[in-house]
Amino acid sequence: MPKKQKHYDVIVIGAGPAGYISAIRSAQLGLKTACIDNWRNKQGRLNLGGSYLNAGCVASMALLESAKLYHAFIHNGAEHGIVADTVDLDVGQMIRRKDAIIDDINSKIVNLFKHHKIDTIHARAKLQAAKQVAVFPVDQAEPYLLKAEFIILAAGSSPIELPCAAIDNDSIIDTGAALNLEEVPRRLAIIGAGIKGLEIAGIWNRLGSETVLLEAQETFLSLPDQQISREAYRLFTEQGLELRLGARVISAKKSNKKVVIEYQDHEGTHVLRVDKLIVATGRKPNSENLAAPEANLLLDESGYVHVDENCRTNLPGVYAIGDLTLLGPMLAHKGIEEGVFVAEQIAGIHSPINYDLLPSVVYTDPEIAWVGQTEQTLRALGEPIKVGVFPFHASSRALAMGKSEGLVKIIAHRDSDKILGVHIIGERASELIAEAVLAMEFSASSEDLARTIHAHPTLSESLYEAALALKKKTLHLPR
Template sequence: MRKYRLQVEGMTCTGCERHVETALNSIGAKNVDVNFRRGEAVFELPEHIGIEKAKEAVNKVNYKAGEAEVIHQQKSSVVGDDEGDYDYDFIVIGSGGGAFSAAIKAVEYGAKVAMIERGTIGGTCVNIGCVPSKTLLRSGEINHLAKNNPFLGLNTSAGSVDLKKLMEQKDELVRELRQQKYVDLIDEYGFELIQGEAKFVNEKTIEVNGNKRTAKRFLIATGASPLIPNIPGLKDVDYLTSTSLLELKELPKSLAVIGSGYIGLELGQLFHHLGVEVTLMQRSQRILKEYDPEISEAVEKALTEQGIHVITGATFERVEQNGDMKQIHVTVHGEKKIIEAEQLLVATGRKPNTEALNLQAANVEVGSRGEVKVDDYLRTSNPRIYAAGDVTMGPQFVYVAAYQGGIAADNAIGGLERKVNLDTVLAVIFTSPSIATVGLTEEQAKERGYEVRTSVLPLDAVPRALVNRETTGVFKLVADAKTLKVLGVHIVAENAGDVIYAATLAVKFGLTVEDLRECLAPYLTMAEGLKLVALTFDKDVKKLSCCAS
């Protein structure tokens, strides 16, 4: 038996589900589960019945069968199934979220697993990414609110910031989480840790510290590191990256940031909130250029209101050191400018960590940026070798890496045929206000052929924002004009990262604008904005009373 997930268009109710289920049962399908909201049917077919017959059955009852995916194929795992004498069933290169997810799942299949790490256990997120940056961002928010609260009658203030103590507290948290969530799990699950630089000798063999080790399958999960642009003079200046910035022990008086993606925005605002004069510089004409314009505009307005200098449309001519100051020579709309700052942060993206792996020896193809190229099953050009996480240059989130690591282990070790589905990857930027998005932007929806309707709700129409006295922000909802199916949700608001999970469920399971309208929303929460932005499709939300529906 093979288990399939078949996309089915045209279903609008539970009656449609029954029609499709009956059609599939009639050709011998088993364990049929049809869901009109998700627009799919999941079922098992005997080996002698092809998927095309299932599609024909669905089409005959006046629905449109789309893409089919094998989500489970009953065959033996590779554990003990591959001929030859190998040191391990599975070698995982890297020790971040994707690597641990894969190693744990492979052990659960009964595989003998080794993990190779050249540096600190835990990868980017716990050591130099999510955990340290977010705890420091919270400290910055508290410091900023103490100095700039919006309520009359409250007299709050903030003293000087002891960055050294903040960094020490951050480092203690990192050590604790690294131990609990990574190091301790190695013994708990019983895979072997090998410290050292990994290099492929051939498609079955890897060399570490001069020792060769073989495996039936490999996973490359080596992550990514800061990408440094080719700006004249930059290499001669003592610049900072996202890693070294989080190791500073003293606050600079001023900080210039080249790049205004999520890293530049978060770290730039962090240091502004700690009392540093910050200038953000961006090549594109607007920050967050891949987001909807309303999102970019709201974010830039919020940053500017807080006192951060934002420069867009900049061409970087050169960088120089002038005494204690860095000078960044830029051209903005034809005008030459010099931006001076005590410290310079370069936040222009990430590059995959593949240089030392000798991938050509294993017949593993890489892309133009050095990223490992994978198919929908996370296989590389060598079917023995898989890759997951940032090294593939997909969405740069630890939860995506962990998801991919699990799929890679299912396919490489479990013998499954699981496809990666990143259609509803949510993204959060932990600025203040925070930024969260899921699904398609308006432009992306139009490029995919949708006739689009949108609703844009300014944050000053959300009661929670009014009582907070923080009204700079926006909710935007993108929907299919014909069906009102929610295609994307984009938010700039306090707690946007918490609200976006509900929006993710709406996009993933094909909810409509009407579904959002009909759901009860708790008054005076930011989540109420989801309902209000749905109501604005055909009503003026400013003319509604509180809790109106």
């Protein structure tokens, strides 16, 4: 395999949020940088941003906004004095709007790369020994080798496939294809009621699809605080989502233009017939074929790249970040922070990441967001705690917006008053959680939050009121 003469300080493999940010930060620090990625969009065009942009979070949020507008107009327009004889639904236009947003963000990343003089290489890459990367261009040109002092692996992750529900890209599809349907399925099933399954379910349910989620676990949303999960279950059920817990799918096959699903729960075996089936059972790291055998890159039994607390692999000068590792959950902002962290390490700057204060978000409607510990975990550890809760139905701003579902929950240490966890379900929870993260990063007490003046009326006041609730001093609730 021929070697190109170009030599880099840093080569980044992957242009998702972890990869493109690590490339940008490396270039900002004066390091000669290349970024290799082979993502193609559904039109076959080469796109940066990885699955996060093209088939994940951004795409999902864009579609959800369209679905929310349609649903609100149909179901809540009259109370606002907005009445129309007919409302037409153009799913194709919703998809085109989503694609336009993706293209716009992709263009912005491309321009950032040009501004920072980052070489973009559209190819498949494989780590070789001696800090070399084999490059296999997408245009079928001859492969070649590149060398760099430092290599950052940021290849991301992909949906897990199920043998019992093989993807056929027609009736049985993955989460990426679920964001490109051109018409609303009359009846839709989703395997997996985790974060991605719920986000996709919320879109198609609002557009009129009868939606059933089949979740193998007996518990619903185990990561947030249980009070938040219970509230989410209640609200999503009221919205029309059919949540079947403890439902293990045995088989799924296409028959007479329908998908016939066989699953088991504690009551026995059941058959479900739907128009579309979406498999949303989690993601796996894209580590297969990422490194040549002679490179001796160390992986665990699940395919995650083994790294230390500084994202270093077992190979000198080679780092792994984002979804490839088990350092923190598979979150875009986790990957972004690691991208910055590693680039700065290479440049001799050490600014460690506080993995304990990574916020998590579920982009449903209402949104769910949390940071820190749950009440059940802290009680199991025997920690002395106190809890403050404020419901959005007592918020003037939430009522004015017609978004009064959900609550804010703050957990603090009973003696020191230090905030240990904040959990939110409600409108703009993804934005509100930032205040909690900032407070906890500076080891704030609940009193610090309660003494911080919040504008009135705002949704952020609910954090203030939840902090007051810890001392039984809420202003807009009976004590």
